[in-house]
Amino acid sequence: MPDDLQLNQEGKLRHFLTIEGLDKSLLTEILDMAESFVGMSGQKVKKVPLLRGKTIVNLFFENSTRTRTTFELAAKRLSADVLSMSIATSSTSKGESLLDTIRNLQAMHVDMFVVRHAVSGAAHFIAQHTAPHISVINAGDGQHAHxxxxxxxxxxxxxxxxxxxxxxxxxxxxxxxxxxxxxxxxxxxxxxxxxxxxxxxxxxxxxxxxxxxxxxxxxxxxxxxxxxxxxxxxxxxxxxxxxxxxxxxxxxxxxxxxxxxxxxxxxxxxxxxxxxxxxxxxxxxxxxxxxxxxxxxxxSNGIAIRMAIMAMAMQKQGLA
Amino acid sequence: MPDDLQLNQEGKLRHFLTIEGLDKSLLTEILDMAESFVGMSGQKVKKVPLLRGKTIVNLFFENSTRTRTTFELAAKRLSADVLSMSIATSSTSKGESLLDTIRNLQAMHVDMFVVRHAVSGAAHFIAQHTAPHISVINAGDGQHAHxxxxxxxxxxxxxxxxxxxxxxxxxxxxxxxxxxxxxxxxxxxxxxxxxxxxxxxxxxxxxxxxxxxxxxxxxxxxxxxxxxxxxxxxxxxxxxxxxxxxxxxxxxxxxxxxxxxxxxxxxxxxxxxxxxxxxxxxxxxxxxxxxxxxxxxxxSNGIAIRMAIMAMAMQKQGLA
Amino acid sequence: MPDDLQLNQEGKLRHFLTIEGLDKSLLTEILDMAESFVGMSGQKVKKVPLLRGKTIVNLFFENSTRTRTTFELAAKRLSADVLSMSIATSSTSKGESLLDTIRNLQAMHVDMFVVRHAVSGAAHFIAQHTAPHISVINAGDGQHAHxxxxxxxxxxxxxxxxxxxxxxxxxxxxxxxxxxxxxxxxxxxxxxxxxxxxxxxxxxxxxxxxxxxxxxxxxxxxxxxxxxxxxxxxxxxxxxxxxxxxxxxxxxxxxxxxxxxxxxxxxxxxxxxxxxxxxxxxxxxxxxxxxxxxxxxxxSNGIAIRMAIMAMAMQKQGLA
CATH class of the missing domain: 3.40.50.1370 (Aspartate/ornithine carbamoyltransferase)
Structure with a gap:
């Protein structure tokens, strides 16, 4: 599933779905940004106001306390509001219904979906169908990518x-x-x-x-x-x-x-x-x-990397 | 169930339980206030500090991810602290026990209950039995009102x-x-x-x-x-x-x-x-x-309306 | 289980696991600090920034909505970020696996564990195995202590x-x-x-x-x-x-x-x-x-006491 869906017209990160199709300089940019967040963990106040007022939705169709926790912590340390939803796949087994869930959430003016799903390609599917202002981060889809x-x-x-x-x-x-x-x-x-x-x-x-x-x-x-x-x-x-x-x-x-x-x-x-x-x-x-x-x-590095990726994906909206 | 329970002595909104008994000017006031929040969704920081330091409890006796999510988002965008509790009706099937739950929560100095319940009249019942400083919002009760x-x-x-x-x-x-x-x-x-x-x-x-x-x-x-x-x-x-x-x-x-x-x-x-x-x-x-x-x-409008109703119900406490 | 695990070298509270071994002056200090938080509940903004940027994890191996709620409210009123995890004991029945959970969370740079567990001594066990910067609060362990x-x-x-x-x-x-x-x-x-x-x-x-x-x-x-x-x-x-x-x-x-x-x-x-x-x-x-x-x-006093204990346990990190 190689595609340019992930980058905006200026080549900046818009979604983060797969490593495929991203070049060395972009991967390095992510690593460098994460570097700047790693030091923060030792500080008294482990928070930056980068995503204040933004709403991030953890859409976990597959259960994973650990991964959900790291995304939730990363979002909170960027000062975003986080909504964690565990969705039994059964209730959204039809693609139509999954789309309705997505459309409803984006009508609530959320800014980012962090998606975990047992089906390969689920994060791509969601990214293809969201409004332009929303970023999708793949937190693991089937046997495809993490x-x-x-x-x-x-x-x-x-x-x-x-x-x-x-x-x-x-x-x-x-x-x-x-x-x-x-x-x-x-x-x-x-x-x-x-x-x-x-x-x-x-x-x-x-x-x-x-x-x-x-x-x-x-x-x-x-x-x-x-x-x-x-x-x-x-x-x-x-x-x-x-x-x-x-x-x-x-x-x-x-x-x-x-x-x-x-x-x-x-x-x-x-x-x-x-x-x-x-x-x-x-x-x-x-x-x-x-x-x-x-x-x-x-x-430990998982928090910093997720902060970096979230922050970068938001930048395409002219945030920073 | 027409009653004046919803208004304080100055005719201001105190609880929001039913449309019945509310007059045109009050409904219009709610619509006008929601209008002011609608524009906010397009802003970079989708938050106002109106309810900072307030604690809002989502008391969902009936499961509804969607409605709970809109109330949670509305509360967070007003800068309130939100506590979402899913309560199996079985464990509070006796009226006595429901009251004990309510009394305990209000002893914790919460400011608002958002109530969803399968029984008609549940939100009224809770409003009748809460302390004067607490507001109750009906998020759907039985076949009665939404x-x-x-x-x-x-x-x-x-x-x-x-x-x-x-x-x-x-x-x-x-x-x-x-x-x-x-x-x-x-x-x-x-x-x-x-x-x-x-x-x-x-x-x-x-x-x-x-x-x-x-x-x-x-x-x-x-x-x-x-x-x-x-x-x-x-x-x-x-x-x-x-x-x-x-x-x-x-x-x-x-x-x-x-x-x-x-x-x-x-x-x-x-x-x-x-x-x-x-x-x-x-x-x-x-x-x-x-x-x-x-x-x-x-x-989309659901968020703005809920922000308006929550903010107005809090005003009776001399908030704004 | 009497021990000095709870106090740091200056005799200040580091963990709060049991009353045993704490002297009258320390208990009185807790009561006095809680006194200062009790008044706050009547204020418009029920929040102090004492633990802003800190991450508190509620680790509830035994279900208790009420106790978890009081700790969550106390943490939020201290402006901390709270993560509530309900962990089925089955999935962590081996001591080794519990330790892996703890080690992973502390690698995420959390600052405090609030532990509820059906086994006596669980909070002590966790306190013995956490990094020096982390505080453990016992929210009830087996038949041992609360x-x-x-x-x-x-x-x-x-x-x-x-x-x-x-x-x-x-x-x-x-x-x-x-x-x-x-x-x-x-x-x-x-x-x-x-x-x-x-x-x-x-x-x-x-x-x-x-x-x-x-x-x-x-x-x-x-x-x-x-x-x-x-x-x-x-x-x-x-x-x-x-x-x-x-x-x-x-x-x-x-x-x-x-x-x-x-x-x-x-x-x-x-x-x-x-x-x-x-x-x-x-x-x-x-x-x-x-x-x-x-x-x-x-x-009501439960919130103030938990705020006091959390704040004091954090002070050993030179916070206040």
Whole structure:
């Protein structure tokens, strides 16, 4: 779904739906703006008046307390008014009805939708059908994209590794079903890393995954060699029962990241995970809580990145 | 339930429970104040500090995301603090227990209750039992009244038609069970329209409906003739199974508003609906989304009207 | 669970987990600060900017609309941003997983957790594992403690009786399972009342309850004699079925507070109850709504006490 829907005529961010189609300078602009918000967290008053009087609606068709919380905090720290709506997909199962919900909310003069939906393309669909003054942020749609997660990962990598150009990054786990992986690969390629590897059993890889610009490994030990960044994915336990995977312990034996396995990567490699962690399934607790883990740093950076993206998307309205 | 409970000794609004008993000048004052808030929606900072430091509690005993959202937005744009409570009626089924809930909340020094309840008279009951400094706004009680909906309808009519005195208005659908219709009829009569018609099958009309000051039609084609305003009602699908109505398609054939039917009314007639719409049941999508529809305008005006009513009810406390 | 976890090195409040271990001067400081907030409720703008830009998270693992509401109102009146999370215990049943939730939230730079949990010690556990800049307030943990409730009771007693030293206080009901009773007894002893009695059937008293510094009565008539303060407890109806108690009416006959029984206490005795009341089970409506009841005053004072405790716990961060 590549499109120019995301940018206005001056090339400024209008919606934030996918990494696809955004260029390096725009991604870098987001990272730089987030940088300016990171320092704020240590201040006594963690608020800026950038979006005062603006109304942001969290439209969560798929439940996710954690992601909703980070968007809500980000919006409040920008001084916006936030409305969080959990919408059972059942009541809006017809596209027509979803559109009626959107049209009604925009008639209430809201300024932004943050959309989470189990169906790929839902955020695009909403962005195509909203009034010009409204921005749509994709907070995860089906197996398609999770671009704010990818951007906070990029921010965390840059914070520690400074430069992308020499980095080798391995993404490990259920690539097939992961919107996070898809967005990470696009962002890493756009920012110009040296190499991206995906490490997964064959059953958890999309067909022709190489065409995304990655090298494929089915063996963790081989794949981890020389890596600077190790991006773990969350294993959806539902996959187990669907015959795509053997048992949890079997998976952990082959693809779980342990201290021993981690030693294969570069000594200063960092370990990332989008959370929530399945300890003992995709990652050992000693690694998750160990010195090379940047998992909680990712969470902190998630607020700053979302503040940056929200603020930038509002700027197209001549806000700042 | 006519009463003076709604006004203080100087004739100012104290509660807003029903249109009944309010005179033309007071309704006009509400419309005028809402006018001043409508312009605000286009501004960068959609907020006024009128109710800063006030606490408004949304007491929703009946679920309604849409109505709750408009009240929440209206309160936030007046800078009030809002607390939204969804209360399962089961836990407060005894009157005693409802009163305990109310007494506890008012002991917390809240300033306003916005009440939605499945039982007719619930908002009155609460208003009768609250402390003098608290205002109660009826956000819909049983089949009794929905006065803020009626006022946003009046606002929308005035916005387009300017003057009420020569208007002919038809209300179409399930008049029998509709709190919206009841409040609309009272408001239209008070504001002095030329004629009000109700158009419905006999099974969906209250006994002696003519005594409300309306003309009765059982045929849509006859009823629509010469109308300036067409107010559709939402059809509660539960009615179908209760033998009050034949099938949905049968109903649509007789009472559904289509483009063809609409041509019978005046060429500049407007079409209103309180939402959510049952497309293809009471109204055809081509009409709902067509040029004569003001349905989304109603939604926008709903925020301004609720801001006006909340602000006016607070003024009795010497606020402004 | 006595500990110094609650105080920082200068003896200032850092967490508020239990009354145990806090001295008279600190409890008095809390009461005095709450005093300054009580007056505010009558003002037009019921807000102070003390905690502007701070983020307070209500972490309610056990459902309690009433308590959550008072904390939310208290936080908003201090101008903090509030995030209320209802967390089903099931999803965090493993200690590890609870910790992950806590660690993630603190990575988002929140400043305070208000914790309600069905397991005794949960708030302590969280306090032991949070970052130094975060304060934890116990909003009720299992059968262990409910210290903010006890403090609002103390505040209410002092407001009316002025001095603690000559007071005789009876606590009536299910002492065995009551976190409220436990915290009340500690607070009353620390503030130095003349006598504390507990009045309950043997099945509802903990073993060796005398060691807490109370006199034990199994007979309401005897126990109420000469009392200045009567603190009723809420009867958990679940106890009935668990064979600890006979029927509700039997309990009411022996331990229910009626107007007749109340006459046995001092004529100016006050009646307290933490709410919600079971009318006709532990207390007669005539007493609950009568002139000696201070139950709604307790609710009002609950906001001021929670504002005071939140503000003081934040001061350790050099806020004020």
């Amino acid at each position: 671009p704010t997660q990818a951007m906070l990962d990029m921010f965390t990598i840059r914070q520690i590794k400074k430069d992308f150009s020499n980095l080798r990054v391995a993404i490990i786990g259920d690539i097939l079903h992961s919107r996070v992986a898809r967005s990470q690969i696009q962002a890493l390629n756009t920012l110009g890393v040296a190499e991206i590897r995906v490490i997964a059993p064959k059953t958890l890889l999309p067909a022709h995954v190489e065409t995304l610009g990655v090298r494929v490994f089915h063996n963790l030990t081989e794949g981890l060699k020389d890596m600077d960044v190790i991006a773990m994915l969350r294993l959806q336990k539902e996959r187990m029962s669907s015959a795509l995977l053997p048992s949890e312990s079997e998976y952990f034996k082959c693809f779980g990241l342990t201290e021993d396995k981690l030693k294969i990567a570069k000594p200063d490699a960092i370990v990332m995970h989008p959370g929530p962690i399945n300890r003992g399934v995709e990652i050992d607790s000693k690694v998750a809580d160990g010195p090379q883990s940047v998992i909680l740093k990712q969470v | 006065p803020t909906q009626a006022m946003l309808d009046m606002f929308t009519i005035r916005q387009i038609k300017k003057d009420f005195s020569n208007l002919r208005v038809a209300i179409i659908g399930d008049i029998l069970h509709s709190r919206v219709a009841r409040s609309q009829i009272q408001a239209l009569n008070t504001l002095g329209v030329a004629e009000i018609r109700v158009i419905a099958p006999k099974t969906l009309l209250p006994a002696h409906v003519e005594t409300l000051g309306v003309r009765v039609f059982h045929n849509l084609t006859e009823g629509l003739k010469d109308m300036d305003v067409i107010a559709m009602l939402r059809l509660q699908k539960e009615r179908m199974s209760s033998a009050l109505l034949p099938s949905e398609s049968e109903y649509f054939k007789c009472f559904g508003l289509t483009e063809d039917k609409l041509k019978i009314a005046k060429p500049d007639a407007i079409v209103m609906h309180p939402g959510p719409i049952n497309r293809g049941v009471e109204i055809d999508s081509k009409v709902a989304d067509g040029p004569q529809s003001v349905i989304l305008k109603q939604v | 210290p903010t409730q006890a403090m609002l009771d103390m505040f209410t007693i002092r407001q009316i009786k002025k001095d603690f030293s000559n007071l005789r206080v009876a606590i009536i009901g299910d002492i065995l399972h009551s976190r409220v009773a436990r915290s009340q007894i500690q607070a009353l002893n620390t503030l130095g009342v003349a006598e504390i009695r507990v009045i309950a059937p043997k099945t509802l008293l903990p073993a060796h309850v005398e060691t807490l510094g109370v006199r034990v009565f199994h007979n309401l008539t005897e126990g109420l004699k000469d009392m200045d303060v009567i603190a009723m407890l809420r009867l958990q109806k679940e106890r009935m079925s668990s064979a600890l108690l006979p029927s509700e009416s039997e309990y009411f006959k022996c331990f229910g507070l009626t107007e007749d029984k109340l006459k046995i206490a001092k004529p100016d005795a006050i009646v307290m109850h933490p709410g919600p009341i079971n009318r006709g089970v532990e207390i007669d409506s005539k007493v609950a709504d009568g002139p000696q009841s201070v139950i709604l005053k307790q609710v």
